[in-house]
Amino acid sequence: MTIRSLIYSALLILSPQVLANPTAITNVKGYHIIPDGGLQQFDTLVFEQGKVLANGNAELLKRYPNATVVDGQGQTLLPGLTDAHGHLLGLGENLMQVDLRGLPSEKAAVAKVKSYQASNPSLNWIVGRGWNQVLWPGKAFPTASQLDEFIPDKPVWLERVDGHAAWVNSKALQLAGIGKDTLDPPGGQIIRDDKGNPTGVLIDNAMWLVAEHLPKSDAAMMQASLKAAIEHLLSLGITSMHDAGVDQKTYDFYQQQAKDGQLQVRIYGMLSAADPKLKEMLEAGPFQDTEDMLWVRSVKAFADGALGSRGAAMLEAYSDDTHNHGLLLTSEEDLPALFELVLGKGFQLNVHAIGDRGNRLVLDNFAQAYDKVGGQSFRNRIEHAQVVSLEDIPRFKDLNIIASMQPVHATSDMNMAEDRIGKERLKGAYAWQTFLKQGTVLAAGSDFPVELANAFHGLHAAVTRQDHEGKPPGGWIPAERLSVEQALRAFTLDAAYAAHQEKVLGNLESGKWADFILIDRNIFEVPNTEIWQTQVLQTWIAGQQQFQRAE
Template sequence: NASNLLNEYLPKTSEATLKSQLDAAGKQLLSEGITSVHDAGIGIPTYNYYQKRVAEHTLPIRIYPMIGAYSPAMIEMLNAGHIQDQYDWLSIKSVKVYGDGALGSRGAALLKPYSDEPHNSGLLVTREADLKPLFDLILGKGFQLNYHAIGDRANRLALNQFSDSFSKVGGQHLRNRVEHAQVINIDDIPRFKTLNIIPAMQPTHATSDMNMAEDRVGALRLKGAYAWQTFLKQGTPVAFGSDFPVELSNPFFGLHAAVTRQDRSNNPDKGWIPEEAVTVIQAFRGFTLDAAYAAHQEAILGGLTPGKWADFILVDLDIFTVSPKDIWKTQVLETWIAGEKRFQK
């Protein structure tokens, strides 16, 4: 938040820079077999630039951007309504709200203090008092609300406010999301299903965090942490992603982490909290159909069935038969979007 004080004094990003950034990112993602991304938090320059590129038919991949709640132009973007192009390259109908910090830096907001820092319970990036007007505004405008929550306190605040706002302004049908949903009090997990909240989770976070997570929150709180299988068993769809550029964007790294709960050196031996591992089919669905569902796009994306866009990839390994420890080694040979080849190795 402190860095925001400097933003108005920094040079504005030029269109040439936006072009080089988007083209470079698109090239990288296509080489990894990614045909569509959810861009979690944009301001007005990117909002306008994406629309310029889609009008020119030059977006490198499909993009589902979330308006950043931090943007001074948020109201202006909300009042413009949903943005949707006819070929489904760009869909703007959601907002990213920032709840707390990260677990590693002890910034995730916890109900009780950190196990390894007893005077600290984390922090809120958006004040609790600001949640109600913000949720009511966004949901009242008919925009999906995606709330960043890593700690159990931030997750509970989100669930409480969703419940309150649904009773006041509606919006429960919007497939609202909690981004990350990493450490959750086990009593709160069923509320995701009751409130129709989708946990949008990143499998590589578990394997990146496993070396410090128990130090931070202790063994008891880990029972509701990175709980992919628990969510699936209660009938809650889980949208999987990578959180790039915080983590690497390669989806096969994520598929591997989801199935094995191990890093790419096969550690720990039987996986970290292995009861929360998912099957290859479950992981694959999380990165495809359920991710599309979390963007209201399951009728057009996320599978190879009649009526959907022909977005598909060719790979060198069969991830459904290869040893799970080797899934991350998968190489993409070709990437196609809407029946047109966009990448060839």
């Protein structure tokens, strides 16, 4: 045994308190939101055994003379960011698949798929995500034939950027038995040519016709996806995320990972309402591990589809497709029983609703369920709440519904939203400031991997409503912009509130977990147009550094 190891062993035996000495990070520009006082600044943060002891000025160091002092070198310090709506394993899988995000044409997408297939010849399926026909010349949906030219003998599955449509080749259609006579499933649509033949694009519930044939995730794949996703989120300063739709397999996997101490990002899991074992999972009751790395006490359900694929359920037909009112992914007849089941078991219910009809149905069902089984105090949420009738917006406040919204959706959708729904319906669309002014809690996220997981892109979108090139000048529907303080609150304290976690997360008050980040610029001082360029230098969770950006 070396002299160093002997000394270390002696310290462990004789002086365990040495290891419990607090740590103080000083010389920082610290910011967090406190519930009744708004934005608070500090230059020193003291924590011990994973929890915050105090924050304030450098005088704090006199109160903790035994603290290990870390010089923050004038960097900006924020609470760890929370993404209130994402898909963790989906992100990990996406990081290992062909990424078609932002490509300017169908031809470019096909070329990237071809290159990916050539680099991965052993794969039985070619799987990817991110295409968006709105960015392409003509804005038309792609077809199977374009993939068939280069990949005729392996099935191809490519999800649209919003996850509400799939582009497949003929081999995949063949494997699923989809032909001219195949009926559209409820809540889904098989896009067809003028002769009735499937073109290769499947909308919403029609996706399952092929998805059920995809290779099933095994334990090794889930582990790899989790590792890739966590590493990515830590590099972006995201210390907590709300996982929107956890099936039983993932539910069991997360619990085991938490028990084994393998989670490095906090997960607030929403059980999938579509899982056949939903009742069984509800009967098991809420789950919360002792380190607050995993909470499960909510359910994620779907009302409708997405705007980009014209699957969002609208009260009136789409402006650019006058015979189409969108899709309900859960039938109107099935909604009441679902609401009563979830709320009756004491779980928070978080429902995906994008179109104005989808949002109205969800609000109606919350009102009816409250009368029958209660649950109004559960902080129930509408996920996305993108297009809401002006007369329905006040009902969010009346029914105590949290608006769980993703700022980057507005800047991604602004190039097509008016085409889809016209100028009049935009008055209730992406209405962040309108919700806040009436007292509705706004929880912010990204919906990764639909969008990039970078929360600073979300903060930028929230305060500018512009793309990264500063377009449009002044911002898209600028009256709905947020202040930097409002946006930070939505990504920290109010995101924690939306998960019933505001007493342990969301800011850096005494007694809460010491989850924080150091970043390369002061988002309260730089021009708002530069916020998206922010780089995370360090990420700390429970007082332990989990990420350090390379020099």
